[in-house]
Amino acid sequence: MSDKLLDDISHRRYNPLTGDWILVSPHRSKRPWQGQQEAPFRGDLPGYDPTCYLCPGNQRAQGDQNPPYQNTFVFVNDYSAVKETQQDYAPSSRSSDGEDLAARLLQAQPVTGRCYVLTFSAKHNVTLADMAPADILPVIQTWTRIYASHLSASHPLRPQADKALASIPPNPDGELAPPPRQLRYMQIFENKGAAMGCSNPHPHCQIWTTSVLPDEPARELAQLARYRREHGGQHLLEDYARLETARGERVVWQNDGFLVVCPWWATWPFEVLLIAKRHVRGLVELTEEERKQFAEAVGEVARRYDNLFETSFPYSSGIHQAPIDCTEEEAEASWFHMHFYPPLLRSATVRKFLVGYELLAEPQRDITPEQAAERLRKCGGELYRNLLS
């Protein structure tokens, strides 16, 4: 087994989900540094903030008033990145030489859609790390209902969606009718912390739905489909979860439904991948039991992150699953998983920058995913700030 050598030599690792490579420099993590010791973050925010545009009952910038909601609350982002309706766009007709070049080199596609904001809790001062699985469950349920209601009529998962909508109790504050025009893709993601450009600590995520399939999920879907073709219909993430479970060294945590690993190809120092253990194509396929397991897994990741540097750990996270409008083949290739991309490197204040060589040549990391997983394995148990006197 020569893999132990990878603790010591510079090398690059292949990301089969995207086809990208990442440069790993494990010897660099041995360089000297002043282990910065920050006072642990205890959080002294109020449970309700009258100036927060997400707190129940408050007024938002555009004048709308939030309802006195209980846990999740969804609304259309006042400054969405995409518009629901807009003028039609078609590239101008091509005739002269210059127009020919423009058709090749100045390519644009119109994008429509709708962007939502969704709160995780009525409490201003909690995060997923503070929330028990039972408190996270309503978030999973809301995600599932929103995903279900946005699936196309002919979607391969339509029957499962109808079943989910029938079995999960509706939350009048946590749902909105989908736009009249069928969209192609839904990205559920959370930006947490000022380091991720998120200024409001009220726990929430965003949900962007678009008329196009964005690059990153498109790339993953193509790679997942290719793997199936090349390996007799096997699933990349099923094989990967099996392999990592057997190896153990990159596993952070698991329950019956989900595996949490620092993936072999992680870019961010403490990047984590949460993988469904069976072939779940989208949220609507999770059983009631699996929704609870998913809530438990999400809480587990968030708590271990906070415990690692005794801080409210910043990250971007997001779910990849079947597009909301897709072919049978695309749905079949999809495998439910969630990425966590946290920027912190060594302490609550020393972060990793994706700059320079990363932008111009190739992403690079110092500590190995095996080292990261080992540290995250040790961060289990009670949330550190609940133990502070």
Added chain:
Amino acid sequence: MSDKLLDDISHRRYNPLTGDWILVSPHRSKRPWQGQQEAPFRGDLPGYDPTCYLCPGNQRAQGDQNPPYQNTFVFVNDYSAVKETQQDYAPSSRSSDGEDLAARLLQAQPVTGRCYVLTFSAKHNVTLADMAPADILPVIQTWTRIYASHLSASHPLRPQADKALASIPPNPDGELAPPPRQLRYMQIFENKGAAMGCSNPHPHCQIWTTSVLPDEPARELAQLARYRREHGGQHLLEDYARLETARGERVVWQNDGFLVVCPWWATWPFEVLLIAKRHVRGLVELTEEERKQFAEAVGEVARRYDNLFETSFPYSSGIHQAPIDCTEEEAEASWFHMHFYPPLLRSATVRKFLVGYELLAEPQRDITPEQAAERLRKCGGELYRNLLS
């Protein structure tokens, strides 16, 4: 001409250099914001800092002493991301089922190489924006000599390299013999400013040479070669420079040798692409006159950036050119250009974050490249801080 419509609708644009897409939301730049007004940065650093590990005569962490150099000075990075020599690595032999999966899903390649640090000036308190073209010229000359000396013996540009080495005066402080083992690729890049994780203001860049071709230049090279195949041997960046010169709306500045544009597919708000106007494959093909023009262009970009928000503008920049070991076809497809990726969005302190949707789905921007180019066109002239009384 329906392109005017792109000022108003959400759309995505195609990057032909990488094959990626970028989501553009121009309507969002109309959202209200408090125009943060920072005091202009004047710079009050000393010309020499006894604690700087880059200043002439100072001692570095590992104990080496810098020479009393005049402008450029190069040394091997004490904590390089890649090692020059290391144990050989070969993935373990495959037998059982688990090993088969590992061969597919846990792929690694060893990477060797050498990383340099190169100062731009003996002065601690200047940046490229402060330096006249005549002061930047030694940097271009040093880049050229280092690139030339690292080219393989059979490189298609070897004759040009020998000519450049004969015509550019050597700088004993600005060069080192290349490693004995021929490497594949050299990435010259600069990280400027704390926002880019660069803590030392002494003007300098890094040069990482590796035994592999990293992902980003590999992707560009493949796209450039494909364009040539599909369009009768034409060059993508030649066509693009011609088209942008004719259109004008994304042009920031140009001289006889180089064009500076905010590219159609820019990800960062004020991203800039500097393109050679004729087919230059690598630094060694620049004529003496072109080296001066390149120095002028680099200074022009840096000064306009600083003038934009009256600050020392942070960015990552880097040169893409022919790999230092490559085939005739790869060299022929290469087209000398330089990227500038700056994070600032609205002021010296309001930055763009590449997080959330950008990481999970697709990069997104608000202001259009046309708007960015217009603002940068207006930022010419004297460096703002030279005009402060």
